[in-house]
Amino acid sequence: MESAQDYYAMRAALEWQVELGANEALSEAPVNRFELVEKVKAKPAVAAAAPQVQNVHVEALKVDAVAVARAAAEAAQDLAQLRVKLEGFEHCELKRGARNLVFGDGAADARVMIIGEAPDREGDREGKPFVGQANALLGKMLGAIGLSLEESVYATTVMPWRLLNQSGPSPEEVSMMRPFMARHVALAKPDLVILMGNISCDAALGQRGITRLRGTWAEAYGVPAMPMFPPETLLRQPHLKREAWADLLEIKARLT
Numbered sequence: 134m135e136s137a138q139d140y141y142a143m144r145a146a147l148e149w150q151v152e153l154g155a156n157e158a159l160s161e162a163p164v165n166r167f168e169l170v171e172k173v174k175a176k177p178a179v180a181a182a183a184p185q186v187q188n189v190h191v192e193a194l195k196v197d198a199v200a201v202a203r204a205a206a207e208a209a210q211d212l213a214q215l216r217v218k219l220e221g222f223e224h225c226e227l228k229r230g231a232r233n234l235v236f237g238d239g240a241a242d243a244r245v246m247i248i249g250e251a252p253d254r255e256g257d258r259e260g261k262p263f264v265g266q267a268n269a270l271l272g273k274m275l276g277a278i279g280l281s282l283e284e285s286v287y288a289t290t291v292m293p294w295r296l297l298n299q300s301g302p303s304p305e306e307v308s309m310m311r312p313f314m315a316r317h318v319a320l321a322k323p324d325l326v327i328l329m330g331n332i333s334c335d336a337a338l339g340q341r342g343i344t345r346l347r348g349t350w351a352e353a354y355g356v357p358a359m360p361m362f363p364p365e366t367l368l369r370q371p372h373l374k375r376e377a378w379a380d381l382l383e384i385k386a387r388l389t
Contacts, residue, residue, distance in 0.1 A: 152216060182271065198309050205285055206316035212241055215316055219293055226308050227302070231294035232261035237317075243287040244281060244388060246323035247264035247271075248314065250332035251292035262290045267364040274364070274377065278385040287321055289314075291336045301332060311336055318354035325387060329363040348380050350387075359384055 165375050201224060209215035216236045222228070225260075235252040238261045247262075255264045263271050263282075272282060291310050292302050302310075314336055318326060328334050331341045337353035338360075340346060346360040361380045362373050 135288070142195050159325045176283065196224060198305070200286040201310065202309050203312040208313040209316055212237070215313065215320060219313055222313075223310075225306055227292060227294040227297060227306060229298050232257050234294075235262055235290055235293050236258055236290040237321075238262055239282045239287045239288060240284055241287050241321060243285050243321075244324040245286045245327065245384070246318060246321055246325075246332045247327045247329060248318075248331040248337065249288065249290040251290050251296045252337070253296070253348060253365070255296035255364060256290075256297065261332060262288045263364065266368055270364040272369060277378070278381050289317060289321065291332050307332065307336055315354055318356065323356060325351055325384070326358045327384065328353065328358050330366070336358050347376060348382070348383070359387075 158179060173219055188337050202222060205218040205222060206215065216234070219236065220234055228234075235256055249262050252260075253264075253267075256262060258323060261268075268282075271288075275282060275286055282288060291307065291314055293310070293313075296302060320354075326337070328337050328346075331343050334343060334346055335341050338346070343360055343362060347362060349360070351358045351360065359380055362370075362377055367374055367377055
């Protein structure tokens with residue numbers, strides 16, 4: 134009987150130790166579990182004395198890039214100031230991958246303003262909207278109706294920085310540039326604008342589909358606008374030059 138009583142006594146003692154928090158035995162030396170319990174009870178008091186830190190979730194402020202662009206553009210009183218404002222605009226990721234800002238080329242007081250889509254690699258390197266073969270073809274097109282990029286046409290692009298991929302700018306990036314483009318036209322004061330390409334039509338008309346839009350006069354930025362194929366497209370698809378020639382004749386007739 135004594136052995137049975139010792140067994141149940143030791144088992145009860147062991148279960149009591151487990152309830153106090155003992156979960157393993159590492160040493161033969163006795164451990165005062167009551168002292169440990171007292172230390173555990175004392176911890177909340179120490180924590181209570183410490184300053185309480187609230188778990189506050191602070192949402193990062195989102196910058197309205199379009200509003201920033203609008204304010205910057207409206208503050209420009211001439212083309213030189215507009216260029217400075219555009220150079221200081223930091224909310225378009227395209228700027229970080231570009232060498233140069235492409236602002237404008239040609240005669241700033243011209244009656245005709247060409248609005249292209251975006252500079253390519255060469256345009257980014259030279260800081261001009263049209264360069265290389267595209268510029269050469271554009272020169273021939275304009276010359277055919279008595280215009281010259283150097284003397285009677287002013288050219289720019291919707292996106293002032295080179296695109297990072299072939300899919301084109303995002304809708305957000307186009308929206309950022311709309312206020313700058315609108316101010317650009319207002320300060321240049323052309324009699325008409327030529328919208329070369331889908332990005333230009335998107336920024337000015339809120340529409341894409343240059344094949345459908347070309348050849349029909351519209352109004353953009355408060356002046357007559359003619360959508361046209363850009364010279365880069367005509368270089369890749371020469372059969373479209375007939376349509377481009379018809380558009381050029383429309384422009385010539387509007388200027389006379």
